[in-house]
Amino acid sequence: MSERNDVVTMAHGSGGRAMQQMIERMFLSAFDNPWLNEREDGARLSLAALSQQGDRLAFTTDSYVVDPIFFPGGNIGKLAVCGTANDLSVSGATPAYLSCGFILEEGLPMEDLQKIVSLMAQTAREAGIAIVTGDTKVVQRGAADKIFINTAGIGVIPGDVAWGAGQIQCGDKVIVSGTLGDHGATILNLREQLGMDLGIQSDCAVLAPMVAPLRAVSGVHALRDATRGGVNAILHEFSEASGFGISIDENALPVKPAVRGICELLGLEPLNFANEGKLVAVVSAQAEERVLNLLRKHPLGADAATIGEVTENPQVCLRGALGVSRQLMLPHTEPLPRIC
Amino acid sequence: MSERNDVVTMAHGSGGRAMQQMIERMFLSAFDNPWLNEREDGARLSLAALSQQGDRLAFTTDSYVVDPIFFPGGNIGKLAVCGTANDLSVSGATPAYLSCGFILEEGLPMEDLQKIVSLMAQTAREAGIAIVTGDTKVVQRGAADKIFINTAGIGVIPGDVAWGAGQIQCGDKVIVSGTLGDHGATILNLREQLGMDLGIQSDCAVLAPMVAPLRAVSGVHALRDATRGGVNAILHEFSEASGFGISIDENALPVKPAVRGICELLGLEPLNFANEGKLVAVVSAQAEERVLNLLRKHPLGADAATIGEVTENPQVCLRGALGVSRQLMLPHTEPLPRIC
Missing domain, CATH: 3.90.650.10 (PurM-like C-terminal domain)
Structure with missing residues (x-):
């Protein structure tokens, strides 16, 4: 397997050192927040803090497979944050937390991944949403088209909102x-x-x-x-x-x-x-x-x-x-x- | 585009009638639960009910890309339920809710998808976990390898558990x-x-x-x-x-x-x-x-x-x-x- 640093390799999805390094250098530094930085396999969120904002959780998910991955007005990463956050908003919820699952094709330029991750982080920050947990898989060249992203989101619906x-x-x-x-x-x-x-x-x-x-x-x-x-x-x-x-x-x-x-x-x-x-x-x-x-x-x-x-x-x-x-x-x- | 009913076609991921029918006939009937059956774009979960079980939410996600998708002891669907539920369990949480995002390759036999969905439903039922929200995307033949599944999970950690x-x-x-x-x-x-x-x-x-x-x-x-x-x-x-x-x-x-x-x-x-x-x-x-x-x-x-x-x-x-x-x-x- 390639040791190249400029593209995603199978090693980046293997659970070994290469993956740990990519998680630290790219994801943790971009999405930086206390929940993610705990480095547990999942985030732990205070129910008391959530309950102060409302009486129901909204929970929703979408996978993003847009082609091309870069387009005027955004990229697949921005889409993955906006799309799931917006599903929460229109249910009446205040978007609070996102999870993020990447499926990467071997050979994806690291520069492209960095651009996508950076815009995700910026979009989430502007919207007051924390990306608190994630996962990265890499598949061989030809087994996926560049990058797919899944986000799942949690928000809180105030007690007096009953849209539907x-x-x-x-x-x-x-x-x-x-x-x-x-x-x-x-x-x-x-x-x-x-x-x-x-x-x-x-x-x-x-x-x-x-x-x-x-x-x-x-x-x-x-x-x-x-x-x-x-x-x-x-x-x-x-x-x-x-x-x-x-x-x-x-x-x-x-x-x-x-x-x-x-x-x-x-x-x-x-x-x-x-x-x-x-x-x-x-x-x-x-x-x-x-x-x-x-x-x-x-x-x-x-x-x-x-x-x-x-x-x-x-x-x-x-x-x-x-x-x-x-x-x-x-x-x-x-x-x-x-x-x- | 093909009108075949025995394989997944691009129409099944388009937001049109074909997708609605697949969601109803396959996913809603298999995962059957009150949250999913509301048919809103996301589930609404009572915070009071969650707070009775503990004081913190655990929130985690994984994407599943296993090859081959069927193997002795399970399939990619069972893996997608077990894997995320287990991440919740080892954090000390009682697994409660899962989201589920499918990325399907055009041409995937419906029979294979049905087997995967059925075993997901059975596994979730046995574990007392509800699959409450989901998403389906279809990509052209060759743009993904058969099926990828993302699950995100929510569980509740009792107040006296502090594993880490x-x-x-x-x-x-x-x-x-x-x-x-x-x-x-x-x-x-x-x-x-x-x-x-x-x-x-x-x-x-x-x-x-x-x-x-x-x-x-x-x-x-x-x-x-x-x-x-x-x-x-x-x-x-x-x-x-x-x-x-x-x-x-x-x-x-x-x-x-x-x-x-x-x-x-x-x-x-x-x-x-x-x-x-x-x-x-x-x-x-x-x-x-x-x-x-x-x-x-x-x-x-x-x-x-x-x-x-x-x-x-x-x-x-x-x-x-x-x-x-x-x-x-x-x-x-x-x-x-x-x-x-």
Whole structure:
């Protein structure tokens, strides 16, 4: 086995000295926090400290396999922190702790891994989230594609927050926090080598600071972040769980001209495009203005808009530019694999 | 994209209908529990219920990339449940909840996935652990090797348990819970096609029921499960964290004749071989007999034995059959990649 220091080798995943050195030099120094520095095989977290912040834990996980691993607006590491933290936020929780499992392909340049780890650490630090435990596996060249990352997250939900699709009521308003499809269009443009100078980048971001003020608003019923499957997938999840339908106004959808252009060129629908920093909120008509104002106060929510409402008719429908409404189906599959 | 139902296709990872159907038909029905069945993007766990069991959460993660994915004694799914649950147990925690992230290679037979998921569900059920949240990604053929699984686990540590390498004292006894290297030898025999009829199988098992009674014993200082890197890796971790050394008696090591045979044939050391159902305990001399008795009461601990003791001399040493002691080094790398 190679003793090279500039790429990941099988030795880095073996449980021997090479792995210990990589953990110390790269992960411990980047993610630096008291829980991780205990060097036990797992973190120990005070239940009293967690219980001060709320009455329920939120616990969620995602694996990240995005291709390419570097893209305008971020990389796979930033995505792995934001994605799982955002799942916690939209459940009403304050994100607190992340675990992190790396699967590395032999031959991955150490420089690439360092960039990914550094941006993970920076993103977590900015969001007040501690990466407290982790694991590294290395597989032979060709047995994985460069790097896969799994994160699992723990957050705490305050006692007075009860968001969930089961809370949705007929007449509720459907709000998105900003422009749709930026992440999907960015990856598509890179990967299909369309070579368009779109001037767009992934919207990958930690949503917690924008979401937290919404917890004080009565009439907020359900939030989800619209990642893989886009806003359309969320609308269908909400519809199925609540038994109601949702009617969306096509004219109201905030979409950047460049993203609209790529969609029209390829015959794709921005509602199906992945986002990595956008949420869908279902709120009472009374809460609509307050929620829009709170979202727009945050830079990530500047383009927040009401896009539709919850209906008795249990279908998800799209009202087009000419006022004609058609049923919006959930595609069998997304246009773009490995989007996140 | 293929519409085949007998293999995993890209559509199963797309966030569309195909993925929803696989989640419902395979994962929800196998892992069936109230948290998962809420169908939110993450589980919500009562902090009051957790706090009744102890004062700290243990939180840990591992990714599993074992090759081959099926082996005598288990499969990658059983390994993914046992491995993470055992990391919780040896920290002193009662394992409670697991997350589960699948990365699937396009073309994986559904029948294989079903076998893996079924054994995960059975193993978790037997151990009283709920798989409460999950994620599925599919990558193109050749971008991963069949299936990788990440699990993250949450457990609760009772208030009076304070196990950790920092508690280790000079004169403590080092105990292993059974025969060494069964998992490593099983995988090696399969993978290198040695074709030996060893009559051994992986020791992959949930250790929680054997570990729980040890929490009532004063003088138990530190536990670890000896997986990747074997007992040798644990001895070095204990030595480094405590500042003491450890002297092991080669004659005292419980090793099955078949495993010893494969080691001698290949010039390998059973102390470096991976286990998936064995722990190393460091306990006071006063606690030694009680711990051995408690371990031996459980079928998984029938071959428990004291193998050495903690020394002032800060090296890890092996006393051989003739009484001569030599320093035991931590290898730069393990002999066998993708052991877990």
